[in-house]
Amino acid sequence: MKKTIAIIGGGSSALALAAGLDENKFDITIYERQPTLGRKFLVAGDGGFNLTHSEDTEQFISRYTSESPHLTKSLRTFSNLDTRNWLKSMGINTYVGSSKRVFPLKSIKPIQVLNAILTVLKKKNIHLKTRHTWQGWTTENDLWMSHNDQNVVVKADIVVFSLGGASWSKTGSDGQWTRFFEEKNVKIVPFQASNCAYRVAWSDTFLVQAEGKSLKNIAISCDDKRQKGEVVVTKFGLEGGAIYALSPAIRQQLETQQTAIVHLDLKPVLSESEIKNKFFPKGKETISNILRDQLHLSDTAITLLKSQLNKIEYTNPDILVAKIKNLPLSITAAAPIDEAISTVGGIAEDELDDCFQFKNIPNHYAIGEMLDWDAPTGGYLLQACFSMGHYLAEKMNKTISSTQ
Numbered sequence: 001m002k003k004t005i006a007i008i009g010g011g012s013s014a015l016a017l018a019a020g021l022d023e024n025k026f027d028i029t030i031y032e033r034q035p036t037l038g039r040k041f042l043v044a045g046d047g048g049f050n051l052t053h054s055e056d057t058e059q060f061i062s063r064y065t066s067e068s069p070h071l072t073k074s075l076r077t078f079s080n081l082d083t084r085n086w087l088k089s090m091g092i093n094t095y096v097g098s099s100k101r102v103f104p105l106k107s108i109k110p111i112q113v114l115n116a117i118l119t120v121l122k123k124k125n126i127h128l129k130t131r132h133t134w135q136g137w138t139t140e141n142d143l144w145m146s147h148n149d150q151n152v153v154v155k156a157d158i159v160v161f162s163l164g165g166a167s168w169s170k171t172g173s174d175g176q177w178t179r180f181f182e183e184k185n186v187k188i189v190p191f192q193a194s195n196c197a198y199r200v201a202w203s204d205t206f207l208v209q210a211e212g213k214s215l216k217n218i219a220i221s222c223d224d225k226r227q228k229g230e231v232v233v234t235k236f237g238l239e240g241g242a243i244y245a246l247s248p249a250i251r252q253q254l255e256t257q258q259t260a261i262v263h264l265d266l267k268p269v270l271s272e273s274e275i276k277n278k279f280f281p282k283g284k285e286t287i288s289n290i291l292r293d294q295l296h297l298s299d300t301a302i303t304l305l306k307s308q309l310n311k312i313e314y315t316n317p318d319i320l321v322a323k324i325k326n327l328p329l330s331i332t333a334a335a336p337i338d339e340a341i342s343t344v345g346g347i348a349e350d351e352l353d354d355c356f357q358f359k360n361i362p363n364h365y366a367i368g369e370m371l372d373w374d375a376p377t378g379g380y381l382l383q384a385c386f387s388m389g390h391y392l393a394e395k396m397n398k399t400i401s402s403t404q
Contacts, residue, residue, distance in 0.1 A: 019390075032128070032129070039171035052084070070356060075383070093108075136183070163368075187347075198262075238331075241378070
């Protein structure tokens with residue numbers, strides 16, 4: 001007789017788990033609070049559907065800034081190449097972009113990728129129950145579900161939670177599930193925003209000229225971390241891939257000092273001495289013309305320099321060159337959690353055994369963004385969820401026997 005598995009949550013890790021489980025051994029049901037599955041999966045595809053990254057496995061693993069043995073084992077078991085092969089088996093072909101990120105072929109939309117996975121689940125006779133919201137446990141340790149304003153008790157041999165983090169609440173990830181685990185004495189690390197915008201106190205004059213514009217081909221550093229890329233100037237501050245990657249270092253400084261300092265290198269392809277050579281002899285050229293014509297700085301970069309330097313500093317080539325290579329900006333806060341791409345925090349690593357099972361709640365497991373780990377953008381978030389789901393499926397297929 002098959003063992004019953006209840007998967008709570010219908011996000012990326014849950015879909016990967018269900019797709020990998022042996023349907024001949026398990027009777028599997030996914031319970032999702034939203035009307036449809038994969039809501040956050042689809043939102044992630046709004047800006048270009050970055051499925052994973054093409055780095056080799058060890059370099060890939062090094063991108064994750066939190067120490068998570070569970071995640072590391074999962075990534076080694078089900079790698080980025082395995083993800084591409086898995087998608088290909090469903091008819092979703094991928095390609096590697098110029099940034100080495102992996103995308104579905106340009107003719108393939110995010111909804112098609114999701115539907116391909118759901119087709120696999122349908123063929124495996126996996127039950128999908130939407131509008132079911134988990135509300136904790138009964139006194140017998142069964143699951144309370146709210147469905148159409150009624151309470152439903154769900155009994156299962158095995159329960160796997162895949163409830164997401166605390167960002168993008170419109171997709172169902174609001175972190176409200178933490179209180180139920182705290183009642184079970186499960187340690188929860190408080191959620192914090194990651195891969196998010198950061199507040200900079202811009203002047204009104206600067207915003208009039210620069211709001212909504214990009215600083216491209218720059219580098220940003222915080223402590224010993226440095227990231228090349230681009231950012232966008234917003235009324236709130238800065239957002240974009242280059243500053244998202246510094247989230248752990250910025251977060252640490254904000255926690256300890258209430259302010260974080262980042263340093264912008266507006267011309268990372270040139271050394272300070274090479275930039276100085278553009279200024280001497282200056283001749284009749286104005287400072288702004290040298291910045292624009294000789295160094296090819298954008299109008300936004302020049303406007304930023306003017307906003308951060310006084311007239312004496314701006315017209316002194318030695319000071320100006322130093323600031324081009326190392327322009328400090330003060331960050332006073334992260335964006336609200338609900339506006340973040342992802343969160344760090346959730347169930348503490350040491351609450352789970354090697355197979356993601358709760359140490360003090362037998363036959364209950366947790367995977368995905370509800371665990372305390374951190375990753376940059378660029379395909380690493382989605383890959384981690386796929387890897388954890390497939391890792392747990394493989395372990396269950398091998399170690400859990402059907403009821404006799």
